[in-house]
Amino acid sequence: MAITVFGRSVSAFNLILFYVLKELGLSYEFVQTTPEEVNSPDYLATKHPFGRTPSLNDDGFQIYETRAIARYLINKYQGTKSSTVLIPSDVQKAALVEQFISVETSYYTQPLYKMLTQLILVKKQGNEPDLKIVNETREEIVKTLDVYEKLLEGKDYLTGEFSLADLLHVPLTFYAINSTDEGDLWNKRPNVSRWLKNLNERECWKNVFTEYKLSEYIQYNISILKKNS
Numbered sequence: 001m002a003i004t005v006f007g008r009s010v011s012a013f014n015l016i017l018f019y020v021l022k023e024l025g026l027s028y029e030f031v032q033t034t035p036e037e038v039n040s041p042d043y044l045a046t047k048h049p050f051g052r053t054p055s056l057n058d059d060g061f062q063i064y065e066t067r068a069i070a071r072y073l074i075n076k077y078q079g080t081k082s083s084t085v086l087i088p089s090d091v092q093k094a095a096l097v098e099q100f101i102s103v104e105t106s107y108y109t110q111p112l113y114k115m116l117t118q119l120i121l122v123k124k125q126g127n128e129p130d131l132k133i134v135n136e137t138r139e140e141i142v143k144t145l146d147v148y149e150k151l152l153e154g155k156d157y158l159t160g161e162f163s164l165a166d167l168l169h170v171p172l173t174f175y176a177i178n179s180t181d182e183g184d185l186w187n188k189r190p191n192v193s194r195w196l197k198n199l200n201e202r203e204c205w206k207n208v209f210t211e212y213k214l215s216e217y218i219q220y221n222i223s224i225l226k227k228n229s
Protein backbone atom coordinates (compact mmCIF):
# COMPACT_ATOMS: atom_id res chain seq x y z
CA MET A 1 0.00 0.00 0.00
CA ALA A 2 1.44 3.38 -1.00
CA ILE A 3 -0.59 6.55 -0.87
CA THR A 4 0.72 9.80 -2.34
CA VAL A 5 -1.02 13.16 -2.03
CA PHE A 6 -0.21 15.92 -4.52
CA GLY A 7 -1.18 19.37 -3.38
CA ARG A 8 -0.51 22.50 -1.38
CA SER A 9 -0.29 22.13 2.38
CA VAL A 10 -1.94 25.48 3.14
CA SER A 11 -5.04 24.81 1.05
CA ALA A 12 -8.15 24.03 3.13
CA PHE A 13 -9.05 21.14 0.83
CA ASN A 14 -5.63 19.54 1.20
CA LEU A 15 -5.92 19.93 4.96
CA ILE A 16 -9.27 18.10 4.80
CA LEU A 17 -7.58 15.22 3.02
CA PHE A 18 -4.67 15.03 5.51
CA TYR A 19 -7.25 15.06 8.31
CA VAL A 20 -9.22 12.19 6.71
CA LEU A 21 -6.02 10.15 6.19
CA LYS A 22 -5.06 10.62 9.84
CA GLU A 23 -8.52 9.72 11.17
CA LEU A 24 -8.36 6.52 9.09
CA GLY A 25 -4.88 5.80 10.47
CA LEU A 26 -3.27 5.79 7.02
CA SER A 27 0.28 6.86 6.28
CA TYR A 28 1.00 8.77 3.10
CA GLU A 29 3.61 10.64 1.20
CA PHE A 30 2.99 14.30 0.43
CA VAL A 31 4.29 15.98 -2.71
CA GLN A 32 4.09 19.76 -2.49
CA THR A 33 3.08 21.30 -5.84
CA THR A 34 3.58 24.93 -6.82
CA PRO A 35 0.79 27.08 -8.35
CA GLU A 36 2.72 26.88 -11.68
CA GLU A 37 2.94 23.08 -11.56
CA VAL A 38 -0.81 22.56 -11.22
CA ASN A 39 -1.24 24.21 -14.61
CA SER A 40 1.49 22.22 -16.31
CA PRO A 41 0.43 19.83 -19.11
CA ASP A 42 1.70 16.87 -17.08
CA TYR A 43 -0.27 17.76 -13.93
CA LEU A 44 -3.43 18.44 -15.97
CA ALA A 45 -3.05 15.14 -17.83
CA THR A 46 -2.17 12.92 -14.88
CA LYS A 47 -3.36 14.56 -11.61
CA HIS A 48 -6.29 16.95 -12.04
CA PRO A 49 -7.63 18.21 -15.40
CA PHE A 50 -9.00 21.39 -13.76
CA GLY A 51 -5.60 22.32 -12.30
CA ARG A 52 -6.71 22.06 -8.69
CA THR A 53 -5.43 20.28 -5.59
CA PRO A 54 -5.44 17.80 -3.99
CA SER A 55 -5.03 14.72 -6.15
CA LEU A 56 -4.26 11.30 -4.69
CA ASN A 57 -2.52 8.19 -5.95
CA ASP A 58 -3.12 4.87 -4.23
CA ASP A 59 -0.95 2.11 -5.65
CA GLY A 60 -1.41 3.42 -9.19
CA PHE A 61 -5.05 4.45 -8.84
CA GLN A 62 -5.36 8.22 -9.41
CA ILE A 63 -8.31 10.24 -8.13
CA TYR A 64 -9.09 13.95 -7.65
CA GLU A 65 -11.78 16.04 -5.86
CA THR A 66 -11.51 16.06 -2.07
CA ARG A 67 -14.91 14.61 -1.15
CA ALA A 68 -14.62 11.84 -3.76
CA ILE A 69 -11.13 10.99 -2.51
CA ALA A 70 -12.41 10.91 1.08
CA ARG A 71 -15.28 8.54 0.17
CA TYR A 72 -12.85 6.30 -1.73
CA LEU A 73 -10.48 6.09 1.23
CA ILE A 74 -13.36 5.40 3.61
CA ASN A 75 -14.84 2.67 1.38
CA LYS A 76 -11.47 1.02 1.01
CA TYR A 77 -9.77 1.50 4.38
CA GLN A 78 -12.25 2.47 7.10
CA GLY A 79 -11.87 0.16 10.10
CA THR A 80 -8.61 -1.41 8.93
CA LYS A 81 -6.07 0.89 10.64
CA SER A 82 -8.19 2.82 13.15
CA SER A 83 -11.61 2.45 14.73
CA THR A 84 -12.84 5.90 13.63
CA VAL A 85 -16.08 5.76 11.64
CA LEU A 86 -16.42 8.62 9.14
CA ILE A 87 -19.38 7.10 7.23
CA PRO A 88 -21.38 4.46 9.14
CA SER A 89 -22.32 1.18 7.45
CA ASP A 90 -26.00 1.51 8.43
CA VAL A 91 -27.70 2.84 5.25
CA GLN A 92 -29.91 5.36 7.02
CA LYS A 93 -27.11 6.70 9.21
CA ALA A 94 -24.92 6.94 6.10
CA ALA A 95 -27.70 8.81 4.28
CA LEU A 96 -27.83 11.41 7.06
CA VAL A 97 -24.07 11.91 6.81
CA GLU A 98 -24.53 12.45 3.04
CA GLN A 99 -27.37 14.88 3.73
CA PHE A 100 -25.07 17.01 5.89
CA ILE A 101 -22.25 16.77 3.33
CA SER A 102 -24.66 18.22 0.79
CA VAL A 103 -25.56 21.00 3.24
CA GLU A 104 -21.86 21.64 3.89
CA THR A 105 -21.04 21.80 0.17
CA SER A 106 -23.89 24.05 -0.92
CA TYR A 107 -24.82 26.28 2.03
CA TYR A 108 -21.59 26.47 4.01
CA THR A 109 -18.43 25.96 1.98
CA GLN A 110 -19.65 27.67 -1.19
CA PRO A 111 -20.32 31.12 0.34
CA LEU A 112 -17.50 30.80 2.88
CA TYR A 113 -14.91 29.97 0.23
CA LYS A 114 -16.02 33.01 -1.79
CA MET A 115 -15.80 35.24 1.28
CA LEU A 116 -12.35 33.96 2.28
CA THR A 117 -11.08 34.41 -1.27
CA GLN A 118 -11.83 38.12 -0.86
CA LEU A 119 -10.71 38.50 2.75
CA ILE A 120 -7.52 36.45 2.55
CA LEU A 121 -6.30 35.81 -1.01
CA VAL A 122 -7.26 39.13 -2.58
CA LYS A 123 -5.85 41.08 0.40
CA LYS A 124 -2.67 39.01 0.39
CA GLN A 125 -2.14 40.00 -3.25
CA GLY A 126 -2.33 43.62 -2.10
CA ASN A 127 -5.76 44.32 -3.60
CA GLU A 128 -8.96 45.60 -2.00
CA PRO A 129 -11.57 42.93 -1.35
CA ASP A 130 -14.88 43.31 -3.16
CA LEU A 131 -17.14 44.36 -0.28
CA LYS A 132 -20.28 43.54 -2.25
CA ILE A 133 -19.17 39.90 -2.47
CA VAL A 134 -18.10 39.92 1.19
CA ASN A 135 -21.48 41.31 2.28
CA GLU A 136 -23.51 38.93 0.13
CA THR A 137 -21.62 35.84 1.20
CA ARG A 138 -21.68 36.95 4.86
CA GLU A 139 -25.47 37.14 4.63
CA GLU A 140 -25.62 33.58 3.28
CA ILE A 141 -23.29 32.34 6.01
CA VAL A 142 -25.41 34.01 8.70
CA LYS A 143 -28.51 32.20 7.42
CA THR A 144 -26.65 28.88 7.38
CA LEU A 145 -25.19 29.36 10.86
CA ASP A 146 -28.62 30.28 12.24
CA VAL A 147 -29.89 26.89 11.04
CA TYR A 148 -26.78 25.13 12.36
CA GLU A 149 -27.30 26.80 15.74
CA LYS A 150 -30.73 25.11 15.96
CA LEU A 151 -29.60 21.78 14.47
CA LEU A 152 -26.72 21.51 16.93
CA GLU A 153 -28.87 22.13 19.98
CA GLY A 154 -28.07 19.39 22.49
CA LYS A 155 -25.82 17.61 19.98
CA ASP A 156 -22.05 17.16 19.86
CA TYR A 157 -21.96 16.71 16.08
CA LEU A 158 -24.28 17.27 13.10
CA THR A 159 -25.71 13.74 13.03
CA GLY A 160 -25.08 13.26 16.75
CA GLU A 161 -21.87 11.34 16.12
CA PHE A 162 -18.60 12.54 14.57
CA SER A 163 -18.54 11.92 10.82
CA LEU A 164 -17.05 13.04 7.53
CA ALA A 165 -19.76 15.73 7.41
CA ASP A 166 -18.32 17.50 10.48
CA LEU A 167 -14.71 17.01 9.42
CA LEU A 168 -15.27 18.74 6.06
CA HIS A 169 -16.07 22.02 7.87
CA VAL A 170 -12.91 22.23 9.96
CA PRO A 171 -10.05 23.68 7.85
CA LEU A 172 -12.04 26.45 6.15
CA THR A 173 -13.61 27.42 9.49
CA PHE A 174 -10.15 27.52 11.05
CA TYR A 175 -9.09 30.10 8.45
CA ALA A 176 -12.32 32.07 8.80
CA ILE A 177 -12.01 32.39 12.57
CA ASN A 178 -8.25 32.75 12.88
CA SER A 179 -7.32 34.78 9.80
CA THR A 180 -10.17 37.25 9.34
CA ASP A 181 -12.17 39.64 11.54
CA GLU A 182 -15.37 37.61 10.98
CA GLY A 183 -14.87 35.20 13.90
CA ASP A 184 -17.91 36.49 15.81
CA LEU A 185 -20.21 34.86 13.24
CA TRP A 186 -19.17 31.56 14.87
CA ASN A 187 -18.11 32.66 18.35
CA LYS A 188 -21.42 34.37 19.14
CA ARG A 189 -23.42 31.19 18.52
CA PRO A 190 -23.06 28.92 21.58
CA ASN A 191 -24.20 25.67 19.95
CA VAL A 192 -21.99 26.24 16.92
CA SER A 193 -19.07 27.15 19.21
CA ARG A 194 -19.50 24.00 21.27
CA TRP A 195 -19.50 21.93 18.08
CA LEU A 196 -16.28 23.61 16.86
CA LYS A 197 -14.67 23.07 20.25
CA ASN A 198 -15.44 19.35 20.00
CA LEU A 199 -13.92 19.27 16.53
CA ASN A 200 -10.83 21.29 17.41
CA GLU A 201 -10.06 19.02 20.33
CA ARG A 202 -9.76 15.91 18.16
CA GLU A 203 -6.25 14.50 18.24
CA CYS A 204 -5.98 14.04 14.45
CA TRP A 205 -6.83 17.68 13.73
CA LYS A 206 -4.30 18.79 16.35
CA ASN A 207 -1.73 16.66 14.52
CA VAL A 208 -2.61 18.30 11.19
CA PHE A 209 -2.35 21.69 12.91
CA THR A 210 1.15 20.92 14.22
CA GLU A 211 2.50 19.02 11.23
CA TYR A 212 1.50 21.68 8.70
CA LYS A 213 2.45 24.58 11.02
CA LEU A 214 -0.96 26.22 10.87
CA SER A 215 -0.09 28.54 13.74
CA GLU A 216 2.06 30.43 11.24
CA TYR A 217 -1.02 31.36 9.27
CA ILE A 218 -2.77 33.04 12.15
CA GLN A 219 -0.74 36.08 13.21
CA TYR A 220 0.95 36.15 9.83
CA ASN A 221 -2.28 36.60 7.98
CA ILE A 222 -3.75 39.01 10.46
CA SER A 223 -0.72 41.31 10.43
CA ILE A 224 -0.59 41.19 6.63
CA LEU A 225 -4.31 41.93 6.44
CA LYS A 226 -4.03 44.88 8.81
CA LYS A 227 -1.11 46.27 6.79
CA ASN A 228 -3.03 46.05 3.55
CA SER A 229 -6.38 47.38 4.70
Ligand SMILES: *[C@@H]1O[C@H](CO)[C@@H](O)[C@H](O)[C@H]1NC(C)=O
Nearest residue numbers: 130131132133134135136138
Ligand atom coordinates in the same frame (compact mmCIF):
# COMPACT_ATOMS: atom_id res chain seq x y z
C1 LIG B 1 -21.30 46.22 3.04
O1 LIG B 1 -21.90 46.27 4.32
C2 LIG B 1 -21.49 47.38 5.11
C3 LIG B 1 -22.03 47.19 6.51
O2 LIG B 1 -23.33 46.69 6.50
C4 LIG B 1 -21.95 48.65 4.43
O3 LIG B 1 -21.55 49.77 5.19
C5 LIG B 1 -21.35 48.71 3.04
O4 LIG B 1 -21.86 49.85 2.34
C6 LIG B 1 -21.63 47.46 2.24
N1 LIG B 1 -20.86 47.53 1.01
C7 LIG B 1 -21.32 47.10 -0.17
C8 LIG B 1 -20.42 47.31 -1.33
O5 LIG B 1 -22.40 46.56 -0.31
Ligand SMILES: *[C@@H]1O[C@H](CO)[C@@H](O)[C@H](O)[C@H]1NC(C)=O
Nearest residue numbers: 149150151152153154190191
Ligand atom coordinates in the same frame (compact mmCIF):
# COMPACT_ATOMS: atom_id res chain seq x y z
C1 LIG C 1 -28.51 26.52 21.65
O1 LIG C 1 -28.59 25.44 22.55
C2 LIG C 1 -29.18 25.74 23.78
C3 LIG C 1 -29.16 24.49 24.60
O2 LIG C 1 -28.00 23.79 24.45
C4 LIG C 1 -30.56 26.28 23.58
O3 LIG C 1 -31.11 26.66 24.83
C5 LIG C 1 -30.56 27.44 22.62
O4 LIG C 1 -31.85 27.85 22.33
C6 LIG C 1 -29.86 27.07 21.33
N1 LIG C 1 -29.82 28.21 20.43
C7 LIG C 1 -30.61 28.32 19.36
C8 LIG C 1 -30.48 29.57 18.56
O5 LIG C 1 -31.34 27.45 18.99
Ligand SMILES: *[C@@H]1O[C@H](CO)[C@@H](O)[C@H](O)[C@H]1NC(C)=O
Nearest residue numbers: 173174175177178196200218
Ligand atom coordinates in the same frame (compact mmCIF):
# COMPACT_ATOMS: atom_id res chain seq x y z
C1 LIG D 1 -7.64 29.09 16.04
O1 LIG D 1 -6.27 28.88 16.36
C2 LIG D 1 -6.03 28.33 17.62
C3 LIG D 1 -4.55 28.20 17.82
O2 LIG D 1 -4.00 29.44 18.12
C4 LIG D 1 -6.69 26.97 17.72
O3 LIG D 1 -6.50 26.44 19.00
C5 LIG D 1 -8.16 27.12 17.44
O4 LIG D 1 -8.72 25.84 17.44
C6 LIG D 1 -8.39 27.79 16.11
N1 LIG D 1 -9.81 28.01 15.91
C7 LIG D 1 -10.50 27.34 14.98
C8 LIG D 1 -11.94 27.60 14.93
O5 LIG D 1 -9.99 26.58 14.20
Ligand SMILES: CC(=O)N[C@H]1CO[C@H](CO)[C@@H](O)[C@@H]1O
Nearest residue numbers: 214215216217218219220221
Ligand atom coordinates in the same frame (compact mmCIF):
# COMPACT_ATOMS: atom_id res chain seq x y z
C1 LIG E 1 3.67 35.22 14.76
C2 LIG E 1 3.83 34.16 13.73
O1 LIG E 1 3.33 33.06 13.87
N1 LIG E 1 4.51 34.51 12.65
C3 LIG E 1 4.74 33.60 11.56
C4 LIG E 1 3.98 34.02 10.33
O2 LIG E 1 4.21 33.13 9.27
C5 LIG E 1 5.55 33.08 8.86
C6 LIG E 1 5.70 32.12 7.68
O3 LIG E 1 4.58 32.13 6.87
C7 LIG E 1 6.42 32.63 10.01
O4 LIG E 1 7.76 32.65 9.64
C8 LIG E 1 6.21 33.49 11.23
O5 LIG E 1 6.89 32.98 12.34
